[in-house]
Amino acid sequence: MNPNKRKVKFNINIMSNKRELKKAIRNICADLFAECASATYYSAKEQKENGEVLLTSIVEMNENFICRVSHPEPGMPAKAYYKDLIAEFNKQASAIIDQISTIA
Known part of the structure; x- marks a missing residue:
């Protein structure tokens, strides 16, 4: 395993309720969005499009998972x-x- 590549595991427990799970997803996506926006802002012009x-x-992932929490598969x-x-x-x-x- 590459020592520079870390495995990230977010602190989302098996849900206590849907509201808490949605809140955790929104918070993580907001943090990812902020980090990506700052990395994009300070990156070279070639990387801005990426x-x-x-x-x-990130926005699509947020919408997708929030929708999937609300409507589980029967x-x-x-x-x-x-x-x-x-x-x-x-x-x-x-x-x-x-x-x-x-990007960074």
């Missing part, structure tokens, strides 16, 4: 659904962090 695309993907046990949702969110957020580090 940063703008990444900002758009037929799947709730606990398994939300556990999978959180794992997928962590994976996408870690990928975005890696992309932000390439």
Whole structure:
């Protein structure tokens, strides 16, 4: 494993309720957006377009996961659904962090 590449795991517990899960997703996406915006602002001109695309993907990720929290898939046990949702969110957020580090 590359020592420069860290695995990031966000502190989202299996949800106590939907409101808390949505709040955690919004806060993490807001932090990612702020970090990406500052990295884009201080980056070279070639990287600004990549940063703008990444900002758009952060907003889309936020909307997608908030919508998925509100409308779970029918037929799947709730606990398994939300556990999978959180794992997928962590994976996408870690990928975005890696992309932000390439911009900076």
